[in-house]
Amino acid sequence: MQWIDEPQREGFQLTRKVFVLPANPTSLDPVTKRKMTICNLFANYQQSIIDIVRLLDEKYESVVNVLLEERLIQERRKERRESTPQPRRFGTWP
Numbered sequence: 001m002q003w004i005d006e007p008q009r010e011g012f013q014l015t016r017k018v019f020v021l022p023a024n025p026t027s028l029d030p031v032t033k034r035k036m037t038i039c040n041l042f043a044n045y046q047q048s049i050i051d052i053v054r055l056l057d058e059k060y061e062s063v064v065n066v067l068l069e070e071r072l073i074q075e076r077r078k079e080r081r082e083s084t085p086q087p088r089r090f091g092t093w094p
Contacts, residue, residue: 009048010049011076012064012074013073014072014073015071015072015073017071017072018043019042019043019072034056035070038063038066038067039067039072042067043072049067
């Protein structure tokens with residue numbers, strides 16, 4: 001089967017990458033284990049990003065960043081932003 005357009009979910013283009021859990025995920029450090037859980041829920045259980053956010057009590061941005069890092073979804077921004085947040089600038093009172 002060939003795709004005419006890339007498949008999409010929740011506004012993100014999916015990659016053709018197949019996600020397979022490591023052989024012994026219990027031996028992974030907690031951060032890596034969380035990333036693997038996010039990817040497994042998204043790729044193998046077809047959970048939505050919002051459902052993963054609610055289930056794992058994660059931020060939406062964190063879930064999307066993990067899926068981008070693991071190349072399960074494609075970047076949709078024209079220019080990639082730096083991962084460190086910029087401080088907000090507030091006006092001064094006269």
